[in-house]
Every structure is written in C-alpha cells, then in structure tokens.
Amino acid sequence: MILSLDPARIRLSARSSSTGRRYAAAVLQAASDIQTAPLLELEREDGRDVILPTSRKLIDRVATLAIADCLTGGSTHRRRAIREVLNAAAFQSWNPAHFLDTAEMTTGVALGLLWTRPLLSRTERDTMATAIVEKGLSPGLAAAAAGAPWMTAENNWNIVCCAGMIAGAAALEGADKEVRDAALGCFVPAIDHGLRAFGADGGYTEGPDYWEYAVRYAVLAQAFMKDLGIGPDAPAALLNTWRYGRGLTGPSGRMFNFGDATEEPRRSPVLGWLANRTGDPDAMAWQHAAPGDPHPFDLLWCAPDLETASASEGPVAYEPAGIAVLRNGTTWLALKGGRNDVNHAHLDLGTFVLEMAGQRFAGELGRENYALPGYFDRARRFGYFRTQTAAHNILLIDGAEQSFDAYATLLGTGQEGENRFVAYQIFDGERRSVWRRGAALADGGAVFIVDELEAGNGPLPRATWQVYTQATVTLDGARAKLALGDVMAEAEILEPAGLVWSFERAPSPAGESSNAAFGRLFFDVPASREAQSITVRFSLAGDTGTWKPAAIDGWPLGT
The missing domain is CATH 2.70.98.70 (Beta-galactosidase; Chain A, domain 5)
Incomplete structure (x- = not known):
C-alpha cells in the first residue's frame, strides 16, 4: 500500500537481512541530517527557471522522515515532514510553466498529506489539500484542456506529469471530490501514452537518467492506481524494465551514458516494487546489487535478500x-x-x-x-x-x-x-x-x-x-x-x-x-x-x- 504506511512491515524489512539493515541505517542517518537542516527554500537549476532541485528534495525528505518514524516509532520525524510540506504548500506557485516541477511538487505534498494524516490538524490537512488542488491539479487540468504536448508525449514528460496528478488526486480522499474525479478521469488514461516508451523487453529510448526518472513515476502511478482499485494492470513492458537498467550498468557500476545521460549509477528506488510484482529472483537480487545510493522506497518495497545474480552472459x-x-x-x-x-x-x-x-x-x-x-x-x-x-x-x-x-x-x-x-x-x-x-x-x-x-x-x-x-x-x-x-x-x-x-x-x-x-x-x-x-x-x-x-x-x- 502506498496510500498508507505499514510500520510493522517496514521494521520487518529493516531487520530481516543485511541489506534491509543497510537501508534502514541510511534512512535514519538522512532523517537526522534533515532535522538539523533549514526548511527547503525555492531553489532553481543554474541558468534555468526550473525548480526541480526543490521538488526532488521535498519528495526525498518526506519519504525519509515518514519511513524513519516507522523504524523508530513516535512522531518526531513526521512532524518535521509536516513542516516541510506546509512550507512547500506556501510557495507562491509550483512553476506550472515547466510542468514537471508542478507534478513533482504535487507528488511530494501528496505523500506528505497521506503519510502524516493521523498527526495533522484539520487546518493543516486543509492547507495541504488546497495547495494540491490550486497549485497542482487545477493547473494540470487546465494544461490538459489546452492541449499540453506532454499529455500525448511518449516520453518521461507524460509519465511524470500524469503520475504527479494521479498522486495528488489520490491524496484528496474525502475532499474536493469533483476535482479528484476529474483528475483521475483525465490522467489515468493519458499515462498510457508515456508507457508506450517502454519496449516489450523493458527497453527505453531516452537513456539511463530518463529511464530511471520515467520508471520511478510509472511505478508510483501504478501503485496509487492499484491502491485505489482503478486503471489497468501494470504492463509487462514496465515489469520487465529492471532488466534494461541492469543491462545498461557496466561491471564498474557506471552507466552507458548515451545522449543526455551521465555515467552516475541510475539506481531506481522502485526496483523492489518491480521485484515483488514479478516474483523474479533475479529482479529481487538486482534491487540489492544495483549500484547507487539506497532510498526510503527500498524499505517501502523490499524484496527478499537473495543471492546476487549475475547479469545475462548472452548477447x-x-x-x-x-x-x-x-x-x-x-x-x-x-x-x-x-x-x-x-x-x-x-x-x-x-x-x-x-x-x-x-x-x-x-x-x-x-x-x-x-x-x-x-x-x-x-x-x-x-x-x-x-x-x-x-x-x-x-x-x-x-x-x-x-x-x-x-x-x-x-x-x-x-x-x-x-x-x-x-x-x-x-x-x-x-x-x-x-x-x-x-x-x-x-x-x-x-x-x-x-x-x-x-x-x-x-x-x-x-x-x-x-x-x-x-x-x-x-x-x-x-x-x-x-x-x-x-x-x-x-x-x-x-x-x-x-x-x-x-x-x-x-x-x-x-x-x-x-x-x-x-x-x-x-x-x-x-x-x-x-x-x-x-x-x-x-x-x-x-x-x-x-x-x-x-x-x-x-x-x-x-x-
């Protein structure tokens, strides 16, 4: 479930294996670092009016703090997450001119609303929900009505933008039903365009950086839709795509950085979801063997710790x-x-x-x-x-x-x-x-x-x-x-x-x-x-x- 957290399951994942303990240690250290850091300020990419640095930090902070509370008990970390989300909700806008920013900010606030809901006052809950509607879903629906190119694009733009809107709608359970239903009715079918970018074998055209970006949001959308009981099952192309990420990873741990890509390992934080959905032992092993930094989602969806499987030796x-x-x-x-x-x-x-x-x-x-x-x-x-x-x-x-x-x-x-x-x-x-x-x-x-x-x-x-x-x-x-x-x-x-x-x-x-x-x-x-x-x-x-x-x-x- 992504609509709510299961602390018992997360604690079990954290203590059941050496990799689980490694993920938990990384989450707790990151949560401690956040507690001593200032609240996020609007940060833009150098030379571009793009606030993705802010939106990505918000999502990672919310996930880190919420999962940390599941590990330790209590509410200290989630109360810091509430402050982060209310701070983001107060930003003047989420930069709809570059709608990836809006989609990611909507995702971060939606996760914050969902994962801190039991601790929220009515005013705090309403503030978060209003921000999702006014700064996320309403601009998204307006963009869709105006024929935004990303609505039918077969690339990361469609997947991320639609997934962010699905996340925002999912968080509005019991509130703003008209906007919620309109968003789900619009963006659940639209995300099929982006999913066509995955070949039947899981391959993806835009390179490893955008593969990781697209698959992260494609899985988030699938997880939300499954919890809501709507939408089609995850396509086989998406379930197979962990193989492509593994294939593009060299023995050194660096990636095939063609096009607008980097060599930095593109370790997807949703490998555990893919592994659990497929039940493939190689996929389970790859979640834990893939190079790159662990993420709180590794504990949200933690596959069994199997013996590391080697990549396919055949062409x-x-x-x-x-x-x-x-x-x-x-x-x-x-x-x-x-x-x-x-x-x-x-x-x-x-x-x-x-x-x-x-x-x-x-x-x-x-x-x-x-x-x-x-x-x-x-x-x-x-x-x-x-x-x-x-x-x-x-x-x-x-x-x-x-x-x-x-x-x-x-x-x-x-x-x-x-x-x-x-x-x-x-x-x-x-x-x-x-x-x-x-x-x-x-x-x-x-x-x-x-x-x-x-x-x-x-x-x-x-x-x-x-x-x-x-x-x-x-x-x-x-x-x-x-x-x-x-x-x-x-x-x-x-x-x-x-x-x-x-x-x-x-x-x-x-x-x-x-x-x-x-x-x-x-x-x-x-x-x-x-x-x-x-x-x-x-x-x-x-x-x-x-x-x-x-x-x-x-x-x-x-x-």
Missing part, C-alpha cells in the same frame, strides 16, 4: 530502444542503434562504450549543460559539440554529421560457442553509402568493432574511425597501448592494412563543458571505389588470442 538487444549489450565477466560492451529524432538523443548512431577488467577504455563525453542557449531548440541543439556525431565513438563518414532523421535497424544478435555478436545497419537519407556496424566479443575477452561500407552511386568517401578514452595512450603504428589505473589494454587496427593510429586531446569549445579528461584516438580511412571493411580489436595486455570474426553477413545473427 541482448533492447528494441525499439536501440541498445545492445555484450558481456562476458568483466568485459562489457554497449552499442547504440535506435533513432536520432527521439527525446534527449545526440547524433550518435553506432557509438559504444567498452569496459575491460573494471576500467572504461571507450567512454562517452556525456550530456551538455542544459542552460546553454537553445539547447532544447532543434535548430541550435546540434551546434554544441557534445551532441554532434564528431563527439562520439563513431565512424565519421566524409566528415559529415549524421542527420536528425537517421536511424538504425538491428540486424540481430547471436552466439557461436562462447563468441557473441550484434550488428546494426545505419540508414541516413543524406548518405548514399551503406554502413553496417557490428561488435563481436570473443571467448577470451577480446572485443572487435567491425564496420562495413558499401558504395551507392559513386565511390566511397573517406572516413574517420574514432574513440574517446580517458586512458593514457601510447602509439605504435597500427597498435595503441591504453593504460587506466593498473590495467593495460591494446587497440589494434586489423583492417584495412597499413593504417596507423593518431591521438589528440578532445576539443573543449569555448563556453561549453570541458572535455579535458578525454583524448581522441583515431585513424583515417582513404576513399575507395570498392567496399570497405574496417576492423578494430580491443584486448587486455597479454591476450594472445588469434580468433577474429568473419564478415558480418557470416555472423550467427538471429532477429
């Missing part, structure tokens, strides 16, 4: 999200297909990240500063370096940017013995040549990136193969030695023959984020009148394996 592709993963022990490669026109995407079809022995030898530069002028304006967004094709681990064909309309189709994944394969074909209407990019992970741990180019009308243009790395690089013709920490690796150009590596520091254009931690390892491929095959082998130092993959059309690729 996995998430479609239509357009992400494929090859993994063997501590060697892990994530390859990007998908589309360039999805929300938060860069022009980066074919980019990849690679970890070996716990070190990330091929990395992504990551997201740019959202406050840069026009960053979310298509006409200006791709003028910033980090969003451009040249900023990614890519085959840059004739020095040209990929187009916004470019897309990749999965040719398949497969396994032959212990060798694993995945390949995409990348289509770009502005390019006449055919480009296939595949990756193969050998039994011994070597990784091969294979690019195949075929001419359309006329010869193949020149191309540049490149990868960004934080390693210390030493060049030796067609070989490059890469050192990270105490791990040594090697990148070798297998074909075309006779090419050599070059290396330079990654550019950092003025006014944009610094890329000084990265270097660009690259080689140029001359123009050709015949089809080109380009193969690069990554391996750990001392790897003496001689196997190499055949042409992509000879790979054991299923669909």
Whole structure:
C-alpha cells in the first residue's frame, strides 16, 4: 500500500537481512541530517527557471522522515515532514510553466498529506489539500484542456506529469471530490501514452537518467492506481524494465551514458516494487546489487535478500530502444542503434562504450549543460559539440554529421560457442553509402568493432574511425597501448592494412563543458571505389588470442 504506511512491515524489512539493515541505517542517518537542516527554500537549476532541485528534495525528505518514524516509532520525524510540506504548500506557485516541477511538487505534498494524516490538524490537512488542488491539479487540468504536448508525449514528460496528478488526486480522499474525479478521469488514461516508451523487453529510448526518472513515476502511478482499485494492470513492458537498467550498468557500476545521460549509477528506488510484482529472483537480487545510493522506497518495497545474480552472459538487444549489450565477466560492451529524432538523443548512431577488467577504455563525453542557449531548440541543439556525431565513438563518414532523421535497424544478435555478436545497419537519407556496424566479443575477452561500407552511386568517401578514452595512450603504428589505473589494454587496427593510429586531446569549445579528461584516438580511412571493411580489436595486455570474426553477413545473427 502506498496510500498508507505499514510500520510493522517496514521494521520487518529493516531487520530481516543485511541489506534491509543497510537501508534502514541510511534512512535514519538522512532523517537526522534533515532535522538539523533549514526548511527547503525555492531553489532553481543554474541558468534555468526550473525548480526541480526543490521538488526532488521535498519528495526525498518526506519519504525519509515518514519511513524513519516507522523504524523508530513516535512522531518526531513526521512532524518535521509536516513542516516541510506546509512550507512547500506556501510557495507562491509550483512553476506550472515547466510542468514537471508542478507534478513533482504535487507528488511530494501528496505523500506528505497521506503519510502524516493521523498527526495533522484539520487546518493543516486543509492547507495541504488546497495547495494540491490550486497549485497542482487545477493547473494540470487546465494544461490538459489546452492541449499540453506532454499529455500525448511518449516520453518521461507524460509519465511524470500524469503520475504527479494521479498522486495528488489520490491524496484528496474525502475532499474536493469533483476535482479528484476529474483528475483521475483525465490522467489515468493519458499515462498510457508515456508507457508506450517502454519496449516489450523493458527497453527505453531516452537513456539511463530518463529511464530511471520515467520508471520511478510509472511505478508510483501504478501503485496509487492499484491502491485505489482503478486503471489497468501494470504492463509487462514496465515489469520487465529492471532488466534494461541492469543491462545498461557496466561491471564498474557506471552507466552507458548515451545522449543526455551521465555515467552516475541510475539506481531506481522502485526496483523492489518491480521485484515483488514479478516474483523474479533475479529482479529481487538486482534491487540489492544495483549500484547507487539506497532510498526510503527500498524499505517501502523490499524484496527478499537473495543471492546476487549475475547479469545475462548472452548477447541482448533492447528494441525499439536501440541498445545492445555484450558481456562476458568483466568485459562489457554497449552499442547504440535506435533513432536520432527521439527525446534527449545526440547524433550518435553506432557509438559504444567498452569496459575491460573494471576500467572504461571507450567512454562517452556525456550530456551538455542544459542552460546553454537553445539547447532544447532543434535548430541550435546540434551546434554544441557534445551532441554532434564528431563527439562520439563513431565512424565519421566524409566528415559529415549524421542527420536528425537517421536511424538504425538491428540486424540481430547471436552466439557461436562462447563468441557473441550484434550488428546494426545505419540508414541516413543524406548518405548514399551503406554502413553496417557490428561488435563481436570473443571467448577470451577480446572485443572487435567491425564496420562495413558499401558504395551507392559513386565511390566511397573517406572516413574517420574514432574513440574517446580517458586512458593514457601510447602509439605504435597500427597498435595503441591504453593504460587506466593498473590495467593495460591494446587497440589494434586489423583492417584495412597499413593504417596507423593518431591521438589528440578532445576539443573543449569555448563556453561549453570541458572535455579535458578525454583524448581522441583515431585513424583515417582513404576513399575507395570498392567496399570497405574496417576492423578494430580491443584486448587486455597479454591476450594472445588469434580468433577474429568473419564478415558480418557470416555472423550467427538471429532477429
């Protein structure tokens, strides 16, 4: 139940396992820190009129304080939560111009009203309910009536905004029935649009940061609707999505940070809800093994503490999200297909990240500063370096940017013995040549990136193969030695023959984020009148394996 807390169950979760005790210790420490901190003030993102820093702190504070009281008994922490919620209720507005802010603030106040209700005076209860109606639900219903784009968007905006409105309506039990019913009637069916962003396999197009954001609110909406006895059952795509989060997490604990994403572990606080709904032992194990900070929701929905399960060793592709993963022990490669026109995407079809022995030898530069002028304006967004094709681990064909309309189709994944394969074909209407990019992970741990180019009308243009790395690089013709920490690796150009590596520091254009931690390892491929095959082998130092993959059309690729 999310409409009310069950202290006995939460205390049982806290004492039944070592992970439960770890979650409880983190909650109690955070609650103690909140008690000595000032009440929240309206805080905006640097350079943007967005109050998400405030709304997120409010939700975390309310959840932390309420769960802490369940652990300790008494009402000290929930009384502080009441002060936080009344303080937020008094803000002049919850910034409806950026409706994510309003949705999150509504969620925080709704949880506060629900989880502190037994301690509230009538005046306090009415103040919270009035704020939910006047600063949350009424602006939400007005936006819906005006045709707000997020009402039908198939991305995080729809899920978060609708979930926040569902939470606000759920908290109004016994009050403002007309507004409550109107909100549930509007936003319960509307959230189906956002849930379409999850593929049947649980994949999600917007990258790990927005995956975590979307799945958190999708689960909150499902939990509220289940408690209210309304709405459809949770779709299988949502129940499966924990696998996608696990797949995007490298052995180092860092994420595949494609598009507007970061490497920071995106540990979802609703993994326990997903695990309990599916009953999958691997999902239960992943709640406790996933890297990142624990959250009070881990005790609200705490799965049994099972033996940690390893991620799937077979090749996995998430479609239509357009992400494929090859993994063997501590060697892990994530390859990007998908589309360039999805929300938060860069022009980066074919980019990849690679970890070996716990070190990330091929990395992504990551997201740019959202406050840069026009960053979310298509006409200006791709003028910033980090969003451009040249900023990614890519085959840059004739020095040209990929187009916004470019897309990749999965040719398949497969396994032959212990060798694993995945390949995409990348289509770009502005390019006449055919480009296939595949990756193969050998039994011994070597990784091969294979690019195949075929001419359309006329010869193949020149191309540049490149990868960004934080390693210390030493060049030796067609070989490059890469050192990270105490791990040594090697990148070798297998074909075309006779090419050599070059290396330079990654550019950092003025006014944009610094890329000084990265270097660009690259080689140029001359123009050709015949089809080109380009193969690069990554391996750990001392790897003496001689196997190499055949042409992509000879790979054991299923669909």
